[in-house]
Amino acid sequence: MKEQRKRMLDRSILKHAVKDSFIKLNPMIMMKNPVMFVVEIGTLVVLLMLLFPGYFGTGKEMGFNLAVFVILLFTLLFANFAEALAEGRGKAQAASLKKSKQDTKANKLVGNNIQVVNSTELRKGDIVVVSQGEMIPGDGEVIEGLASVDESAITGESAPVIKESGGDFCSVTGGTRVVSDRVKVRITTEPGETFIDKMISLVEGAKRQKTPNEIALNTLLISLTIIFLIVVVTLAPIARHFNIDLPVPVLISLLVCLIPTTIGGLLSAIGIAGMDRVTQFNVLAMSGKAVEASGDINTMILDKTGTITFGNRMASEFVPVGNVEKAELVKWAAMSSIKDETPEGRSVLELMRKQEYTLEETLATGGTFIEFKAETRMSGMDLADGRKVRKGAVDSVRQWIISQKGHVPADLEEKANQVASEGGTPLAVALDDQIYGIIYLKDTVKPGMKERFDQLREMGIRTIMCTGDNPLTAATIAREAGVDDFVAESKPEDKIAVIRREQEQGKLVAMTGDGTNDAPALAQADVGLAMNSGTVAAKEAANMVDLDSDPSKIIEVVAIGKQLLMTRGALTTFSIANDVAKYFAIIPAMFMLAIPQMGALNVMGLGSPLSAILSALIFNAVIIPLLIPLAMRGVKYKPMSSDRLLGRNLLIYGLGGMVVPFVGIKAIDLLVHLWI
Ligand SMILES: Nc1ncnc2c1ncn2[C@@H]1O[C@H](COP(=O)(O)OP(=O)(O)OP(=O)(O)O)[C@@H](O)[C@H]1O
Ligand SMILES: [K+]
Ligand SMILES: [Mg+2]
Numbered sequence: 238m239k240e241q242r243k244r245m246l247d248r249s250i251l252k253h254a255v256k257d258s259f260i261k262l263n264p265m266i267m268m269k270n271p272v273m274f275v276v277e278i279g280t281l282v283v284l285l286m287l288l289f290p291g292y293f294g295t296g297k298e299m300g301f302n303l304a305v306f307v308i309l310l311f312t313l314l315f316a317n318f319a320e321a322l323a324e325g326r327g328k329a330q331a332a333s334l335k336k337s338k339q340d341t342k343a344n345k346l347v348g349n350n351i352q353v354v355n356s357t358e359l360r361k362g363d364i365v366v367v368s369q370g371e372m373i374p375g376d377g378e379v380i381e382g383l384a385s386v387d388e389s390a391i392t393g394e395s396a397p398v399i400k401e402s403g404g405d406f407c408s409v410t411g412g413t414r415v416v417s418d419r420v421k422v423r424i425t426t427e428p429g430e431t432f433i434d435k436m437i438s439l440v441e442g443a444k445r446q447k448t449p450n451e452i453a454l455n456t457l458l459i460s461l462t463i464i465f466l467i468v469v470v471t472l473a474p475i476a477r478h479f480n481i482d483l484p485v486p487v488l489i490s491l492l493v494c495l496i497p498t499t500i501g502g503l504l505s506a507i508g509i510a511g512m513d514r515v516t517q518f519n520v521l522a523m524s525g526k527a528v529e530a531s532g533d534i535n536t537m538i539l540d541k542t543g544t545i546t547f548g549n550r551m552a553s554e555f556v557p558v559g560n561v562e563k564a565e566l567v568k569w570a571a572m573s574s575i576k577d578e579t580p581e582g583r584s585v586l587e588l589m590r591k592q593e594y595t596l597e598e599t600l601a602t603g604g605t606f607i608e609f610k611a612e613t614r615m616s617g618m619d620l621a622d623g624r625k626v627r628k629g630a631v632d633s634v635r636q637w638i639i640s641q642k643g644h645v646p647a648d649l650e651e652k653a654n655q656v657a658s659e660g661g662t663p664l665a666v667a668l669d670d671q672i673y674g675i676i677y678l679k680d681t682v683k684p685g686m687k688e689r690f691d692q693l694r695e696m697g698i699r700t701i702m703c704t705g706d707n708p709l710t711a712a713t714i715a716r717e718a719g720v721d722d723f724v725a726e727s728k729p730e731d732k733i734a735v736i737r738r739e740q741e742q743g744k745l746v747a748m749t750g751d752g753t754n755d756a757p758a759l760a761q762a763d764v765g766l767a768m769n770s771g772t773v774a775a776k777e778a779a780n781m782v783d784l785d786s787d788p789s790k791i792i793e794v795v796a797i798g799k800q801l802l803m804t805r806g807a808l809t810t811f812s813i814a815n816d817v818a819k820y821f822a823i824i825p826a827m828f829m830l831a832i833p834q835m836g837a838l839n840v841m842g843l844g845s846p847l848s849a850i851l852s853a854l855i856f857n858a859v860i861i862p863l864l865i866p867l868a869m870r871g872v873k874y875k876p877m878s879s880d881r882l883l884g885r886n887l888l889i890y891g892l893g894g895m896v897v898p899f900v901g902i903k904a905i906d907l908l909v910h911l912w913i
Contacts, residue, residue: 316502643670814894844910
């Protein structure tokens with residue numbers, strides 16, 4: 238898939254785009270683009286004049302009229318081609334996804350028996366068993382077992398990923414393949430609504446809706462078109478009043494040159510290409526609106542572990558407190574982690590083995606495991622003999638000890654702060670009413686984070702790190718990474734509170750997350766990016782899913798969104814500036830046609846009135862395909878404040894838009910004048 242995405246303009250996409258350019262001439266389709274629809278009506282009028290010259294009394298200008306007709310037709314085809322080309326890659330991708338969505342057999346669990354059914358017959362709530370080598374028949378959650386799954390059909394990534402029941406890595410996607418072991422999966426979607434189905438309709442653009450920004454721009458373009466339509470229509474009777482006869486094809490040429498055809502022709506291609514850039518980045522955006530919103534983000538909420546830091550928070554040291562023996566600390570640290578399947582929990586046992594301590598497994602027999610929860614920030618075990626072991630955030634364990642009427646050793650604070658000030662996470666270990674010491678969880682800030690946050694600041698985006706960790710660790714990591722602000726000891730509901738607070742100040746907020754407890758915040762954020770590895774709830778709440786499950790990608794997504802908005806702004810500026818310049822070519826020419834004495838108006842020194850009009854019209858047509866690469870690729874984006882950006886773009890695209898047509902029309906006129 239990834240390979241396919243990279244091949245941007247292969248032959249079959251081009252061929253399809255050419256074919257689609259003609260299909261899109263259908264007025265019912267054209268109507269959706271009012272600016273180009275006006276061009277189409279003009280083209281049809283000129284065609285009628287060509288077909289029935291007697292009726293219109295236009296016999297003698299046949300050559301000129303034919304030229305106008307052909308140029309107008311190409312203007313339409315060029316605009317259609319831009320859109321078709323932008324759609325092409327998505328369509329090709331959809332076709333290859335459809336291929337991978339072949340029907341499979343599913344081993345459905347009915348009572349205690351397995352019944353083989355078609356994957357299309359599976360409904361929400363059904364339970365299936367999938368073994369090594371088999372295709373997962375639908376989207377769901379692993380409810381029993383652990384397996385490695387090849388997800389390359391959707392992510393393009395060939396390394397298998399581990400899926401296991403419970404926790405944040407339980408969601409599986411239909412169409413992916415189990416490469417080892419065997420799992421029980423509860424189906425979570427109805428047929429036709431699966432992730433692959435959604436992906437197909439997204440990349441295909443089947444349900445593409447105009448975004449608020451596009452609608453606003455379209456309204457502007459329609460208003461301009463109506464204004465120029467009125468101007469041109471009233472021009473004819475006024476001219477006639479002064480005994481000047483302006484032929485209809487000349488008026489149509491004038492109209493087409495004046496209305497914003499460049500941006501009108503490229504507008505939808507810009508939007509589609511922007512979405513496509515996000516897709517190529519292996520991010521699925523549920524709507525164009527989400528991509529655009531990411532271009533307007535003011536605040537970005539990031540979590541610490543796994544986003545700013547590598548997230549493989551590993552136990553690296555056992556630090557006893559008071560006069561506790563290290564062996565005692567290790568014993569209880571291990572006991573609290575014996576069934577703790579989090580990476581942190583597993584790393585405690587690994588460190589124990591590495592330091593050559595042995596686990597007293599029998600102690601755990603009959604005990605009840607206390608699972609880690611973000612709310613309690615602790616995990617542990619209630620032993621069969623009534624004793625309780627806990628490990629967790631120092632503050633939480635301290636409170637727990639106090640509630641157990643225990644005592645907090647004097648050096649706990651100092652030793653915990655030592656770990657935290659190095660950016661590590663201290664976990665306190667306690668048994669009943671005694672704290673034994675600290676587990677030092679080491680995590681490192683990803684390289685290049687500071688530069689990225691500097692860039693975000695230049696873009697005018699404020700970054701807030703929300704972490705469940707203690708304030709000192711949070712402060713150290715925040716400083717090291719260069720985020721603007723942080724919230725420590727934050728529980729899942731605190732993230733929503735931060736988002737709401739920002740939104741109440743009129744800001745647009747982006748965040749990433751993967752857990753079920755992130756889902757409400759992902760839904761609340763204006764841009765919510767869920768990890769593909771995350772839970773179904775998170776993916777459903779978010780408006781984007783990162784197939785590579787790299788939370789720091791939110792930074793690039795914002796850059797792509799900005800680039801999309803900028804590209805649209807730049808080409809609009811260019812288009813409107815262009816039309817102003819075309820005035821100078823076509824209006825004088827028109828009057829010279831009627832009153833040859835007005836030659837002084839010919840400021841551009843164009844060959845003849847007719848060649849001036851045709852040259853302006855040709856320029857108006859060819860500028861569309863010439864700008865297709867820019868529309869598809871997007872304008873170059875450098876992080877800077879919106880004000881400076883606006884100023885810069887006005888200069889480049891506004892001034893450029895004025896100058897380019899003068900040069901272009903003059904050059905075309907030199908050629909056209911050779912045979913007119
Ligand atoms: N397996 C575990 N057992 C006990 N305590 C844990 C465990 N994992 C984490 N903790 C403690 O709970 C705190 C909160 O963890 P949580 O995963 O909610 O947030 P976090 O990973 O620190 O922050 P972030 O939101 O940046 O990912 C941690 O800072 C740590 O002190
Ligand atoms: K135009
Ligand atoms: Mg976390």
